Amino acid sequence: MGRRFGRSWALAHCDLEVAPGESLLVAGANGSGKTTLLRLLAGLLRPTAGSVEVFELDPRARRLACRRRLSLVSHQAFLYERLSALESLRLWARVLGRRRDDATLGELLEEVGLAARRDSPVATFSAGMRKRLSLARARLEEPDLLLLDEPFAALDVPGQRLVERWIAESLGRGVTVLLASHQLEQAAALCRRAIVLDRGQIEWHGAAADAAARFEART
Amino acid sequence: MPVARPRLSTVSGLLGVVLLLAGSYLGLFVAPPERHMGDVVRIVYVHVPSAWISMLCYTFAFGFAIASLWTRRPRWDHLTTAAVEVGIVLNVLLLVQGMLFARPTWGIWWTWADVRLVFSFLMFLLFAGVLALRAFVDDPARRGTWTAIATITAFVDVPLVYYCVRWWRSLHQMQSTPETMDAAMKLPMRINAFAVLFLAGWFIARRAELERRRQEIDEVAEPAAIPRAGSIAGTGVEA
Amino acid sequence: MSLSQGGAGVEGRAHGGRGEARGPVQGGSRGGGLVREIGAVLAKDLLLEWRGRARLLATVLFGVVALALFSFAAGADPAVLDRGAPGFLVLALLLSSTLALGESFRVEQEDSAMEGLLLLPIDPHALFYGKALGNTLFLSLLGPVLAVAAVVFYAVDAGAMALVKLVLLWVLAAAGLSAPGTLYAAMTSRARSQDVLLPLVHYPLVIPVLLASVKAIDLILNGDPMGQLGSWTALLAGFALAYWSLGGVLFPLAVEE
Numbered sequence: 008m009g010r011r012f013g014r015s016w017a018l019a020h021c022d023l024e025v026a027p028g029e030s031l032l033v034a035g036a037n038g039s040g041k042t043t044l045l046r047l048l049a050g051l052l053r054p055t056a057g058s059v060e061v062f063e064l065d066p067r068a069r070r071l072a073c074r075r076r077l078s079l080v081s082h083q084a085f086l087y088e089r090l091s092a093l094e095s096l097r098l099w100a101r102v103l104g105r106r107r108d109d110a111t112l113g114e115l116l117e118e119v120g121l122a123a124r125r126d127s128p129v130a131t132f133s134a135g136m137r138k139r140l141s142l143a144r145a146r147l148e149e150p151d152l153l154l155l156d157e158p159f160a161a162l163d164v165p166g167q168r169l170v171e172r173w174i175a176e177s178l179g180r181g182v183t184v185l186l187a188s189h190q191l192e193q194a195a196a197l198c199r200r201a202i203v204l205d206r207g208q209i210e211w212h213g214a215a216a217d218a219a220a221r222f223e224a225r226t
Numbered sequence: 227m228p229v230a231r232p233r234l235s236t237v238s239g240l241l242g243v244v245l246l247l248a249g250s251y252l253g254l255f256v257a258p259p260e261r262h263m264g265d266v267v268r269i270v271y272v273h274v275p276s277a278w279i280s281m282l283c284y285t286f287a288f289g290f291a292i293a294s295l296w297t298r299r300p301r302w303d304h305l306t307t308a309a310v311e312v313g314i315v316l317n318v319l320l321l322v323q324g325m326l327f328a329r330p331t332w333g334i335w336w337t338w339a340d341v342r343l344v345f346s347f348l349m350f351l352l353f354a355g356v357l358a359l360r361a362f363v364d365d366p367a368r369r370g371t372w373t374a375i376a377t378i379t380a381f382v383d384v385p386l387v388y389y390c391v392r393w394w395r396s397l398h399q400m401q402s403t404p405e406t407m408d409a410a411m412k413l414p415m416r417i418n419a420f421a422v423l424f425l426a427g428w429f430i431a432r433r434a435e436l437e438r439r440r441q442e443i444d445e446v447a448e449p450a451a452i453p454r455a456g457s458i459a460g461t462g463v464e465a
Numbered sequence: 466m467s468l469s470q471g472g473a474g475v476e477g478r479a480h481g482g483r484g485e486a487r488g489p490v491q492g493g494s495r496g497g498g499l500v501r502e503i504g505a506v507l508a509k510d511l512l513l514e515w516r517g518r519a520r521l522l523a524t525v526l527f528g529v530v531a532l533a534l535f536s537f538a539a540g541a542d543p544a545v546l547d548r549g550a551p552g553f554l555v556l557a558l559l560l561s562s563t564l565a566l567g568e569s570f571r572v573e574q575e576d577s578a579m580e581g582l583l584l585l586p587i588d589p590h591a592l593f594y595g596k597a598l599g600n601t602l603f604l605s606l607l608g609p610v611l612a613v614a615a616v617v618f619y620a621v622d623a624g625a626m627a628l629v630k631l632v633l634l635w636v637l638a639a640a641g642l643s644a645p646g647t648l649y650a651a652m653t654s655r656a657r658s659q660d661v662l663l664p665l666v667h668y669p670l671v672i673p674v675l676l677a678s679v680k681a682i683d684l685i686l687n688g689d690p691m692g693q694l695g696s697w698t699a700l701l702a703g704f705a706l707a708y709w710s711l712g713g714v715l716f717p718l719a720v721e722e
Contacts, residue, residue, distance in 0.1 A: 051584070070586075070721075071586045071588065074585065083577045084576055085576060085584065086581070087509065087572065087575075087576075088572075088576065089513050089516040089572075090512070090513070094512065098505060098509050099585060101504075101505040102502055102505050102506075102585050102586075102587045103586070104498060104501060128516075148585070
């Protein structure tokens, strides 16, 4: 599949298959198309060329069916500035149709380290805290497919450990994970397979363990 | 792929011109002047056809817009845009003709009391809004979707606006065109109606083609595939 | 590209491990789910509006200012002001409504919050109806407030029954304004120059609401010898019905990328 924005192709000839339960690292420099790839999979973008299938469904045609089972954590946190952390979780839980009382949501906030700020408006949150809230949302969604776009960015070390633990735990449960990241050593430890994107095309694929070396050798 | 084979639309255009000449000749020289309003009324021979065909263009646009949303093919977006534009041109002509008629007849350029005049003005505003919306969107796919949405929304409003304006002015009616028509007057009007229809068809086809070519210029082909290194042998995963 | 292999892939795993958790989401009836989602969106919007009530008050104040401006523009003749009162009121409300509509989507654009909701499996129809309801509520409240101002400014003489009718009429008009307004605000909030574009496309569309409201208010305040109020109310109702349905159909297309 490919995707064009205006006159430039953000992604082209992206020919990829991921099996359920797999873990894939998507590596590449800034602007190489990692975010575009994840957004295409999430169904936020339509491919300009080719086709996308998630759970064997077209994520655009069967939006609800696909989105029920996937979760995207990206640079944007998709937050309402004037809601508090707890209120945001309440809203998402309600939209998802999961009956979660405040105590359970409070526990979730504790897990991601936001318990102290549960009633503060999101507008006062730092980038790292917003990231943690997005993680909490993804936890709430209980997806079968986890799309992570730079999950370690903006997080301090405990936060990054949290993400690592969570990815490992999800993989253990059979969740499919696609991880786009710059922190290659960290990410490669979690994933089995990797692809390297260069200017929107897959330039290399192989074992995640080799990805870091490959990327270093190139740049 | 061209919207209409050039030959077909050219034939339509030529036919339109011929009919327009015939109808205008009849209207200007052969048909009798109207009893009360004299020669000025001859404007009705372009006025009424313009009104019919502009509404028809908007209706075509509505149909194209639905097709555009249904199939998501750019061709229908080009046609929608073209139909709206041609409809607006006819609409503007309509307004100008209405004013040209009003001036010698009642001594004023504009009156809010004339239902048809007000209605055509509102039509113009409605569909001009569609084109305005287009101008502010850069992405062609989104522009196509939004044009279609705006066209459909505007068209649904048409009957509502019509009834509104009619009831609003039901007590004070001024006719911009005579109600009773001589048979001799109907013929040139019908001929001109077809003339304008064929001309409009030609313009729509040409405009849609123009739009298609403009979009083509902006299209950039997918870059050549680069060789892919590495292999996944040994990772325990199938290709 | 594809992201699963064979039917036994992800589906199998999902049902095995977490089929129970899936129950409430998939098992619930479609109608029930939609109402729940609309409720969630509406509650969220009401909460946010309450939090941002300074902005709301500013919008109301703007309406009052607009009324004052019309009075000045119309001159000092009380007869003219009296005749024009319904028109001025509806115009002031229309101008304020544009501000409110724009605002209701500005909130969604910050941090792409609406995109986030769409990523959650929210039915886009729920998003439309939730927001349109929120906008209708706000406009409905705005009506009586400005009406009070109008009564003061224009020395309008109206009995209690008339005021009740006015309020009900205005709710209908607010519904008519909100439906296409929500649709267009969603689109224009993502285009350039929203402030110019929204009024430009919204106003011609809602002229029937404008005309019908002005006429109806005039009839309510000044008597209705020919029983025309019913027709105008029917027009408002027809407009609202048409656009609440159409908006629901078109909104999902307007917000998806």
